[in-house]
Amino acid sequence: MNAHATGAMPEITYNFAYLDEQTKRMIRRAILKAIAVPGYQVPFAAREMPMPYGWGTGGVQVTAAVLGPDDVLKVIDQGADDTTNAVAIRGFFEKTARVATTTSAREATVIQTRHRIPETPLTENQILVYQVPIPEPLRFLEPRETETRQLHALAEYGLMHVKLYEDIARHGHIATTYAYPVEVAGRYVMDPSPIPKFDNPKLDDCPALQLFGAGREKRIYAIPPFTRVRSLDFEDHPFRVQRFAQPCALCAATGVYLDEVILDDKGGRMFVCSDTDYCNERQEAGHRGEMAGEAGRASPSPQPSPLRGEGADGALNLSPTGKGRPEGPGEGTWGVPTTPSSAGDPGSARAAPSGMTK
Amino acid sequence: MSQILMAAGFADPVFDQQATFRAAMWALSRPGRVEPIRAGLAPPAPLNAEAAALVLALCDYETPLWLDPALAGAPAVADFLRFHTGAPIVAEAREARFALIAEPVDMLDFYDFAQGSPEFPDASATLILQVDAFTAGLVLEGPGINGRTAFGAAPLPADFIERMAANRAGFPLGVDLLLAGAGGVAGLPRSVTVKEG
Numbered sequence: 001m002n003a004h005a006t007g008a009m010p011e012i013t014y015n016f017a018y019l020d021e022q023t024k025r026m027i028r029r030a031i032l033k034a035i036a037v038p039g040y041q042v043p044f045a046a047r048e049m050p051m052p053y054g055w056g057t058g059g060v061q062v063t064a065a066v067l068g069p070d071d072v073l074k075v076i077d078q079g080a081d082d083t084t085n086a087v088a089i090r091g092f093f094e095k096t097a098r099v100a101t102t103t104s105a106r107e108a109t110v111i112q113t114r115h116r117i118p119e120t121p122l123t124e125n126q127i128l129v130y131q132v133p134i135p136e137p138l139r140f141l142e143p144r145e146t147e148t149r150q151l152h153a154l155a156e157y158g159l160m161h162v163k164l165y166e167d168i169a170r171h172g173h174i175a176t177t178y179a180y181p182v183e184v185a186g187r188y189v190m191d192p193s194p195i196p197k198f199d200n201p202k203l204d205d206c207p208a209l210q211l212f213g214a215g216r217e218k219r220i221y222a223i224p225p226f227t228r229v230r231s232l233d234f235e236d237h238p239f240r241v242q243r244f245a246q247p248c249a250l251c252a253a254t255g256v257y258l259d260e261v262i263l264d265d266k267g268g269r270m271f272v273c274s275d276t277d278y279c280n281e282r283q284e285a286g287h288r289g290e291m292a293g294e295a296g297r298a299s300p301s302p303q304p305s306p307l308r309g310e311g312a313d314g315a316l317n318l319s320p321t322g323k324g325r326p327e328g329p330g331e332g333t334w335g336v337p338t339t340p341s342s343a344g345d346p347g348s349a350r351a352a353p354s355g356m357t358k
Numbered sequence: 359m360s361q362i363l364m365a366a367g368f369a370d371p372v373f374d375q376q377a378t379f380r381a382a383m384w385a386l387s388r389p390g391r392v393e394p395i396r397a398g399l400a401p402p403a404p405l406n407a408e409a410a411a412l413v414l415a416l417c418d419y420e421t422p423l424w425l426d427p428a429l430a431g432a433p434a435v436a437d438f439l440r441f442h443t444g445a446p447i448v449a450e451a452r453e454a455r456f457a458l459i460a461e462p463v464d465m466l467d468f469y470d471f472a473q474g475s476p477e478f479p480d481a482s483a484t485l486i487l488q489v490d491a492f493t494a495g496l497v498l499e500g501p502g503i504n505g506r507t508a509f510g511a512a513p514l515p516a517d518f519i520e521r522m523a524a525n526r527a528g529f530p531l532g533v534d535l536l537l538a539g540a541g542g543v544a545g546l547p548r549s550v551t552v553k554e555g
Contacts, residue, residue: 015372016372016373016376021371021372021375022418024375024376024379025375025379025415025416025417025418026420028379028383028415028416029416029421029455030480031383032382032383032386032416032484032534033479033480033482033534034480035383035386035387035502035547036386036534036547036548036549037479037480037529037530037547037548037549038501038549040479040480040530042480043478043480065379066379066380066383067376068373068376068377068380069373124388149477150477152477153475153476153477154476185500185501185549187529187530188530207504209383209384209387223501224386224387224388224501224502224547224549225387225388225502225504226501226502226503226504226505227501227502228501
């Protein structure tokens, strides 16, 4: 169909975007039903992909099904364009679909994401594809699929409120900080994938189309543009997002999600934008944080730097993209710590989180 | 055996299917907005080019297809669709995943098509209605719409607003509509609220 035959030597070619056409049609039909019933998890016949479960097989299949030759693809992993998962998936589509790729959230028409929503506001011609490890928000409360299916059918979400209530009883506040459950269009309770709850407000009334793909669990769900998405809460314990005590150390941005970077074994740390594209854009516009150094020194590096947070030239030379995040980039499971407070330095006597306040 | 001339399918199946799907996806994502379809098909009458493109992009051997009496009365239509998609054409409307309706004015009740079940609301029919023009006269609200939007199409059943209200009341069960014709497709998913404009 889309094979590019070249003379005598057999060349390995793929159908456009890797998947065969029947698979794409099956996924596309699931996407259409997911859009028609916002927040409902549509079962689909997920295929084996040339990457392990947990590395975004669901997101990749959704992206492959929607992608066209004129699309511009951006892939982020925890906000970064240059981590292993993002680089690998971008390379996968460069090779199998030959589409243009970008790191700019403004230029992209399709953005595949693992566990973040870009800080740059999305537009109504964009598609945001989430990689989802566990699509069922009730799974850790009720392990049986037959039961959770009934609970969704009956809109019986008391269990989830009990869970949030137990958080309050135990910790004095709702302690769920990522994969925070939401109610979509007043009906289905949905897992927004392990994005920090900081990103939950961006789900609501978003101009872009949001598609969620879970490969191992074989589910696709969606939030159409301009759809009401409410984070579950209580009247006396309203939903609140994390706040950071200081701005980004590199671009001085406030009101964005920050990653904590451990600088040494003496308790030194810095907080930088999790969204590398946003941070680079701000630095290019002349914004400088307190650890950005003089202009021109800590120039933004869109390419992955071989130093990648090693600080070989001194800690101040940390590229905003090499954040030294403690967790591996591909461990796409629900247990990945996504808050700065959980990324404490185990070797430091002052490991208590200091950058984040409730 | 006499030679039968079969109307051509997509010139470039991969990219034409993708473009047609994207039109349908945006149509259902933004109800009421007409997304252009440029497929270049010349299917046998009374099947129109836009509806034919949707079927060729979305249907295959997994999707039972139902044709309304106007389409079922033209054997060339069934031959064309069967040849290009491999979809089984069923006589019972309730068994269909996709239904093609050339004459919406006389169409069956929405309840005659698969509604899905409370556990699997996705196991419902998608109805492709052929229309001649996109007009005005209706107001849409719901997911995918920033506030409200004006919409209209012709021809539609006389009791269209009542049908859509009943369809909405059954949410999350119900059917999803793709209105195809006049160079484009518009979507009315079951989540949409249709009122008189």
